[in-house]
Amino acid sequence: MLKFSATLLACLMTVAVCEAQDAAAAFDPRDYAAHVHGDATEVYVLGTAHLAQYDGFDPAALSGLLDRLETLRPSVITIEALGPETIFLMQAYDARFDGAVGYFARAALDGVRLAGAETGLSMPEARLAADEALADWPDAPSAAQRRRLATLLAASGDVYSALVQWLRLDAADRLPGEGVTSELAELLDRVSASSNENVQIAVALAVRLGHERVYPADDHTASHLMGRVAGPMTAALETPEFAVIFDHPVFTATALEADDWRSADALLDYFRMLNTVEHGHLDAEGQWRVMIDRAWPEDVGRVRMAEWDTRNLRMAAHIREASADAVGGRVLSLVGSAHKPWLDAYLDMMTDMHTADIMAVLE
Template identity: 45%
Template sequence: MKHLILAAAAMLAAAAPAAAQNRPFDPRDYQGRHVGEATQILVIGTPHLSGTPDNFDPAVLEPLLARLQAFHPDAIAIEALPGRQIDQMWTWRESYPGAAQSYGGRSMALSGISRGLLGMDMPQADAEIRRVLADWPASPTPVQRRRLAALFAAAGDPSSAIVQWWRLEESERVADDNVSRLLAEQLNTYLTPARRNENELIAARLAVRLGQERVYAMDDQSDDVPPGFEEDITAFTQEPWMAQLLEDPAFKPLIEAGQHLATPEETLTTYRFINSWRTGRTDANGQWLNMINRASPNDVGRARVAAWETRNLRMAANIREVSARHPGGRILVIVGSAHKPWFDAYLSMMSDVEVVDAARVLR
């Protein structure tokens, strides 16, 4: 009997690849068939900390940071525009009026400040960063770190500039031949209460603790919309369904999540809540199903969902690009919580990727 059971199991194992040949291609069929470990991607949704109360204390993030540090990511991706897209949107500003300034204004300002001493525009600074990191010493000097901070700022990557700045001893966070007095002052503002952003307070702080040299900007704002979109979407979202959604007891806690970060315990509870799959479904249904399950002016609801999916697909592609640097490694993504269910769905389709359950990490 034992021989029969073993023979049957072997036949089933052999039949599995054959069965896959009898249905349409799905990259998930490759999962578990690759050499080495799966690449683990953990997506952590967050309230945008810029919307927290004025008395928000970053110290409440410590339990969250401890759990993310224990995950030991090899790279951290953040919801920020890469310098190359900021530069592209500025070059194409006739097609994207105001977009570069709206979504990358601070990056552009710091790049302009850095350009004075370095003599490099965004593309030149990015190329120099690649050369510098390819030959980066195990124990860089403060001068090397300051120069790399200035290069990241010039390349439109302020969060990575902050990683380098915070890896310096406080006494070394000063102006020099590569860092102007104005740039040093600007970088030092990221330690003040006026700067409340998860890209620095979570991602950059974690990168410093892990001994990493940078974070990876993966946002995308290049989605295009048809003429009349803004007028139609404004009219659509002023209809009664939107007011009803905002008062829905199941949805309201999502809107107010950023107001429930007063203590370390409350903060961890909030992050557990917004990163659960049930909350993700509630968020997606509330924001996006409601856009397509009812009539809208010129089908603007469907156009809005298409633009949202376009953005998420491009962001997921940028995350996947980061994962190519670390096959079999671990990637942490810090992103506004509305994106998390979409990222989990898209990234779970990748050939050698395992999407990590955030609930397991945050327990």
């Protein structure tokens, strides 16, 4: 047995050496993609404007975009929102993050407060209970089951998934019960009426497709980096060197087009523009190269770049985690358009994922 093991080890080492000689000197995780059993998981990154910043925006104008995305039929939809674990972590280290969680997850925290008081569960306990419910979820849940799951999801910090459950109820069943108080019902109705793209695109699409949830994938746990250079960053904003950023076409030309949304066709055209490779390069050039190609007081530009890289990498990790629920299928990731070129690049490096062309869906 010992002789056999030694022989086997020698053979394996020989094979490994030969493969190493045949392969490139540097390890590349993408090389393993050819060895994946079955179809690769496809991820479609949809860059979007932050719709809530446009006063009077009419969500009905998204109908053309939603019709296109519905044909994709993704199994998983991720959104640019903080997930329960990230919210819990940032709350625990609130002083480190200077209260940022309250800004980035206000609606989620309201849901935790209202639903948590009703259930008596902590965020981790509610998350576990929601996961257990989803793992044993019936094909035709009752209205009471949906209200109960909405409560658990809200208590866990996942207000957008709670909203999916709420909107999958018939209008007549969107009423208090099974942990949904009148205050929580009002919160869910208020969030559903917002023009936030997580609601009007991701949640709306999840409801259309019969999904039970969406997957928050954002991250702000590197925001403390900007806190430590707040002073020099404020000073940099006032310099002529920084002013060139806002003169860049990525801000001037696209902002004018955004003000001219009048119809579903016009808005779909705007999303097509945001998701071109050319726009991705233009945006990266206009917002990020300027951070590293010149001197800034106290290296504020490179610190800002570190925060941006970290955020995108952690977002990519959250999307990769969510993709485990769509093995060999399709993932749609909704992100602010500035993130798109970075996430396209990072996600395409995964051994079991392929970044697909969202333009093929939009066109």
